[in-house]
Amino acid sequence: xxxxxxLKRTADxxxxxxxxxxxxxxxxxxxxxxxxxxxxxxxxxxxxxxxxENGQTKARNAGDKLxxxxxxxxxxxxxxxxxxxxxxxxxxxxxxxxxxLDGDLVARSLAKVVEAQxxxxxxxxxxxVDGDSNQVGQALAELLQWPSATFAMSVELSxxxxxxxxxxxxxxxxxxxxxxxxxxxxVDLRIVSPKSVVNHVTPATFNYADGARFTPLPMIIKAKxxxxxxxxxxxxGVDVALKSKYVEFALPPAxxxxxxxxxxxxxxxxxxxxxxxx
Amino acid sequence: MSKxxxxxxxxxxxxxxxxxxxxxxxxxxxxxxxxxxxxHNVGAAAEDLxxxxxxxxxxxxxxxxxxxxxxxxxxxxxxxxxGYAVVAVTASSFGKDLAPRVAVRxxxxxxxxxxAVEASGGALTYRRPMxxxxxxxxxxxxxxxxxxxxxxxxxxAAAPSGGASPVEKVAxxxxxxxxxxxxxxxxxxxxxxxxxxxxxxxxxxGRSLKSADGFKTVLEPLVDVFGAAMGASRAAVxxxxxxxxxxxxxTGKVVAPKLYxxxxxxxAIQHVAxxxxxxxxxxxxxxxxxxxxQLADYGLVADLFxxxxxxxxxxxxxxxxx
Ligand SMILES: Cc1cc2nc3c(=O)[nH]c(=O)nc-3n(C[C@H](O)[C@H](O)[C@H](O)COP(=O)(O)OP(=O)(O)OC[C@H]3O[C@@H](n4cnc5c(N)ncnc54)[C@H](O)[C@@H]3O)c2cc1C
Ligand SMILES: Nc1ncnc2c1ncn2[C@@H]1O[C@H](COP(=O)(O)O)[C@@H](O)[C@H]1O
Numbered sequence: 369x370x371x372x373x374x375l376k377r378t379a380d381x382x383x384x385x386x387x388x389x390x391x392x393x394x395x396x397x398x399x400x401x402x403x404x405x406x407x408x409x410x411x412x413x414x415x416x417x418x419x420x421e422n423g424q425t426k427a428r429n430a431g432d433k434l435x436x437x438x439x440x441x442x443x444x445x446x447x448x449x450x451x452x453x454x455x456x457x458x459x460x461x462x463x464x465x466x467x468x469l470d471g472d473l474v475a476r477s478l479a480k481v482v483e484a485q486x487x488x489x490x491x492x493x494x495x496x497v498d499g500d501s502n503q504v505g506q507a508l509a510e511l512l513q514w515p516s517a518t519f520a521m522s523v524e525l526s527x528x529x530x531x532x533x534x535x536x537x538x539x540x541x542x543x544x545x546x547x548x549x550x551x552x553x554x555v556d557l558r559i560v561s562p563k564s565v566v567n568h569v570t571p572a573t574f575n576y577a578d579g580a581r582f583t584p585l586p587m588i589i590k591a592k593x594x595x596x597x598x599x600x601x602x603x604x605g606v607d608v609a610l611k612s613k614y615v616e617f618a619l620p621p622a623x624x625x626x627x628x629x630x631x632x633x634x635x636x637x638x639x640x641x642x643x644x645x646x
Numbered sequence: 647m648s649k650x651x652x653x654x655x656x657x658x659x660x661x662x663x664x665x666x667x668x669x670x671x672x673x674x675x676x677x678x679x680x681x682x683x684x685x686h687n688v689g690a691a692a693e694d695l696x697x698x699x700x701x702x703x704x705x706x707x708x709x710x711x712x713x714x715x716x717x718x719x720x721x722x723x724x725x726x727x728x729g730y731a732v733v734a735v736t737a738s739s740f741g742k743d744l745a746p747r748v749a750v751r752x753x754x755x756x757x758x759x760x761x762a763v764e765a766s767g768g769a770l771t772y773r774r775p776m777x778x779x780x781x782x783x784x785x786x787x788x789x790x791x792x793x794x795x796x797x798x799x800x801x802x803a804a805a806p807s808g809g810a811s812p813v814e815k816v817a818x819x820x821x822x823x824x825x826x827x828x829x830x831x832x833x834x835x836x837x838x839x840x841x842x843x844x845x846x847x848x849x850x851x852g853r854s855l856k857s858a859d860g861f862k863t864v865l866e867p868l869v870d871v872f873g874a875a876m877g878a879s880r881a882a883v884x885x886x887x888x889x890x891x892x893x894x895x896x897t898g899k900v901v902a903p904k905l906y907x908x909x910x911x912x913x914a915i916q917h918v919a920x921x922x923x924x925x926x927x928x929x930x931x932x933x934x935x936x937x938x939x940q941l942a943d944y945g946l947v948a949d950l951f952x953x954x955x956x957x958x959x960x961x962x963x964x965x966x967x968x
Contacts, residue, residue: 384777385915396781408897471746472755497896497916500776501758506716506746515717515827518743521890533830537890538739539664539843540657544830545715551826557880557897558890578884609788611755615771616784623922626943628934632956635928635946636964643926643943645847645905646964 369529370433371416372487373456374478375409377440377447378498393616395467405447408493408555413451414580415559416491419525421455423570433457437481439474440466445596453583453591464601464608471499472611475507480604482512487550488529494519494554505554515547521558524566648731650679651704653723653748654695655740657714661691663844664736666803669698671734671796673804676765679734680704682726682816684719686712692813697806708818713829716743721819724751730791732770737795738843745795755787761800778896778919798843799902799923835889842875842892847905850877850894850921851887854910854932854950858887864951865909868958871965877901877921879911895920910950913938930954 379387379398388397413436420432436451437460438444448459462477482490495502509516521542522535529549536543537556547553558564562575583591602608629635640646650672655662661683672679681700683692685707692705706722723744727733733748735741737759749756761782762773769786772794776783842848849872851865861882869876877894878887894901896919906924911917913929913936921927922941929942932949939945946953 379777381778382915384780387777387780389781396777396783470755471758472749475746475750495897498777500774500778500896501756502742503746503749503756503758506743507750507756509716510720510747510750513822515823517827518716519739538743540891541832541834542890543714543832546828546830548826556890557884561884611787611789612757612785613788614783614785618782618784620775620779620782623941625940626927626945628939628945628947631948632946632953632960635944635957636960638944639905639926639928640964643905645926646961 369420369429369431369489370435370485370487371420371489371491372482372485373409373412373416373434373436373451374490374492374504375413375436375438375447375451376406376496377403377438377444378406378496380404381407381497384497389617389619393618396617403443403447405450406493406496408495408497410580411557411560412491412493412555413454413456415523415555415565417455417581418565418570418576419523419567421570423574423576429569435460435485435487437478438462439464439469439477439601442598445598448596449591450583452594453588454581455587458594459596461596461598462601462604463598468608468610470610470612471501471503472507473606473608475504475511476606477601477604478504478508479511480606489532489549490552492552492554494556505552509552512552514550514552516552517545517547518554519556520553521556522564523553523559525568527568648677649701650675650677650732650734651727651730652679652681652700653733653735653741653744654681654683654691655736655738656683656685656688656691659685659687659691661694662738663803663841664738664741664798665695667798667801668734668736668796669804670801671763671794673699674801675732675763675770677732681811682706682723684711684722696811696813697808698804698811699807699809700811703811703813704816705813706816706818710821710824711818713832714740715827715829716747717823717827718821719744720747720751721821722817723748725819726816727752732792732794734794734796736801737797741795745793749793752791752793753789754791754793755789756793757785757787758795759797760794761797778915779922780915797900799900835891839869840873840875842877842894842899842901845875846903847872847874848877848894848901848903848921848924849874849907849909850879850911851882851909852879852911853881853885855882855887861887864954868907868954868961871958871961872905879917908938908942909954911938912936913940
């Protein structure tokens with residue numbers, strides 16, 4: 369089985385409150401924030417690895433392969449390299465500026481990559497935590513006319529690898545869908561919980577550690593020898609015109625911190641007479 | 647004349663209140679709008695929408711649409727959307743899933759999870775939060791047809807405007823992928839409490855409640871004395887203390903109630919993204935340096951296991967006194 373994961377490089381999401389707005393609201397400045405892989409894409413890599421390995425022995429299932437693809441500046445290679453250190457086999461980087469992309473163009477570019485790579489599954493994060501637009505996976509599925517499941521919290525691959533049962537986190541509960549491969553899946557946070565991925569190779573008793581795996585030094589060193597193929601995005605032959613145009617950025621109005629109350633009695637008093645919410 | 651098509655959201659054939667936010671979006675845009683209800687046995691849901699000011703309430707009713715599956719809904723929605731300038735839906739899990747696909751079908755650009763719309767000179771400009779709400783962007787769509795998903799917490803539920811829009815049946819377009827995606831079931835989390843996205847008060851708990859039992863015995867009495875909805879941090883959800891769909895934050899639900907009480911929640915930026923637009927924020931945390939205090943109107947530095955039962959009793963008393 370072949371899996372393709374898309375990965376976006378984002379500015380350190382835990383410090384997104386330190387972004388600045390460039391002169392005249394023209395640009396979001398992330399200077400000083402460490403670039404990191406979009407966390408949901410890291411989870412997509414983790415989920416993919418769990419699909420193609422025996423969790424207990426860490427042996428790769430024969431014939432299975434994981435490719436990571438990214439669209440972005442040259443420096444994105446560092447983030448791809450992280451995914452290779454986790455266990456992905458190779459990387460593709462289509463070079464462009466972040467400003468020259470929107471969700472629609474990423475989806476159309478990805479569709480071209482899928483045509484060339486012919487994976488059985490494409491796994492994406494449900495959203496990139498910089499743009500927060502939550503659209504690429506859905507758009508890709510529609511472009512490819514492949515079955516899909518977004519916001520996945522669980523994936524169970526059938527023993528013959530022809531179908532997958534996906535649990536989707538939605539308002540009010542969890543929906544289960546059965547997809548016939550090839551298919552598109554976007555992953556939510558819970559996809560990296562200990563038993564969220566079932567591939568009928570990893571023993572049913574085995575529990576993964578919560579979260580994406582750590583990369584030990586030998587894997588980091590090995591990743592340096594794994595191939596990352598770089599090409600300009602134009603080489604995909606897509607129309608690079610954007611369907612959305614950002615005209616201005618601003619910081620949101622800051623919320624003033626309030627007061628500390630000394631005890632529950634004072635809190636209740638304030639809620640009643642000052643805030644009038646009691 | 648350019649018009650908006652608002653997609654209603656139904657669950658189990660019943661209209662979801664989320665729909666009323668997309669209607670507010672349409673009203674704020676200043677363009678005339680129609681409504682589209684897709685599902686099975688949704689006659690009553692369509693009836694409910696007749697007084698909201700739509701030109702027409704369109705209905706696509708078919709057994710194949712009984713459960714929401716993107717592949718089944720998209721062709722029907724896209725077909726009904728032909729001729730409209732804007733297709734709008736609320737950015738619930740339904741709207742977030744559906745909107746990008748409809749956009750692809752229509753060759754339209756997408757403005758997702760927007761918080762405001764401005765109409766000027768015949769063009770619509772959208773505002774949308776980015777970077778976990780740490781930037782507000784103004785954007786426009788460059789294609790003739792535009793698809794929009796509107797954030798429920800920023801578009802208040804529309805009140806009926808009177809009148810009685812005519813109801814009109816529209817075609818159901820077969821799902822080309824019917825054989826390759828199968829709906830197996832919906833595991834619903836049933837709760838007697840108000841919906842998180844609609845509640846006037848939200849009481850949310852974090853990892854510090856330590857267990858499902860902690861939520862039950864310590865937090866729930868406070869939730870109920872307020873008649874509030876219960877929320878949680880990611881850490882509490884990941885630990886399995888409460889169901890997934892209670893998660894408040896950048897990647898969970900975005901809420902803006904009149905009162906938000908954060909109990910034992912540190913205030914990570916991803917959590918703050920989902921609640922900072924609440925009117926009044928109360929934080930109870932034993933760490934005086936917890937970031938949540940930077941935005942709380944009222945902060946109480948205390949052990950929650952002591953403070954929450956005390957607060958529950960005190961609120962009960964106030965309520966009893968009227
Ligand atoms: C991709 C991604 C997406 C995310 N999305 C979300 C999201 O949507 N929503 C979300 O909430 N998080 C999200 N997070 C996680 C977020 O970064 C934090 O890890 C999480 O919000 C922390 O939850 P917490 O405050 O309950 O736990 P902690 O950070 O562990 O904080 C617990 C707090 O409780 C206090 N405390 C402990 N004991 C007591 C006591 N007895 N009495 C009073 N106070 C006490 C502590 O002082 C501390 O402040 C996301 C993270 C990532 C990487
Ligand atoms: N520039 C990009 N390069 C690679 N993958 C991307 C890029 N932008 C978005 N994606 C993928 O699409 C997912 C959803 O992103 P978005 O729709 O932008 O929120 C992300 O989690 C990534 O997997």
